[in-house]
Amino acid sequence: MTADSLREKFLGFFKAKKHKIVESDSLVPKDDPTVLFTPAGMNQFKKEFMGFDCGFKRAATAQRCLRTDDLDKVGKTSSHHTFFEMLGNFSFGDYFKEEAIVWAWEFLTKELSIHQDKLWVSVYQEDEETYKIWKDKIGIPEKKIIKLGDKDNFWPAEAKTKGPNGPCGPCSEIFYDFGPGAGCGEKICDPSCSCGRFVEIWNLVFTQFNRKDDASLEPLPNKNIDTGMGLERLAAIMQGKQNNFEAELFQPIIKEIIR
């Protein structure tokens, strides 16, 4: 399945669930002094998360992104880039955790037919509600739901202690397991391991706080959803490749350089 058809499938899936399809914002944000480049789908919706009424409560995008934090990893991992596209669905005070989780699972396992055995999830260590949704509603075995802390399962990472200010919240991530042969072989190897066996494909953020100058977390007027899934990672998985650079988006460029 090509990246173009995956992007179309994703936007069509959320359009059918009453999301407004919004164009990608510019890679250089016009009026956000907190970032140099657009790092995520949520950036163009910060005002909506703060309570501004834009006339719709559900949106979906394919956002062009550049993460300066990722640059040092490029060339060293199979899944970090200088540029990538993020598929995202957003709720501004409308649906919350349960729908976001159920729809993410439906998209991956039904629309894309990814076998559920290949998927693991992580939840924020204090978020029992999300743990229960994955365990009881979706039926994920407990050993495949791992609890992680501020660095991995709060978004932006470590925002609680280090900032930036603005909308933030606990998150839950979905990982694809490339299998034991792709990993470090250690006895304990799970999505918290950075050996490359597990690749994060989708982050579901429960955006419910506004971080302020004094590092306090003020509850937002509404509970919101912000999700982000890397198109290049998903395309690689759907094309049976473990390394994004071996998949359809990069191969023509690499072949041209070699020629």
Ligand code: GLY
């Ligand atoms: N905003 C969610 C993410 O970038 O992972």
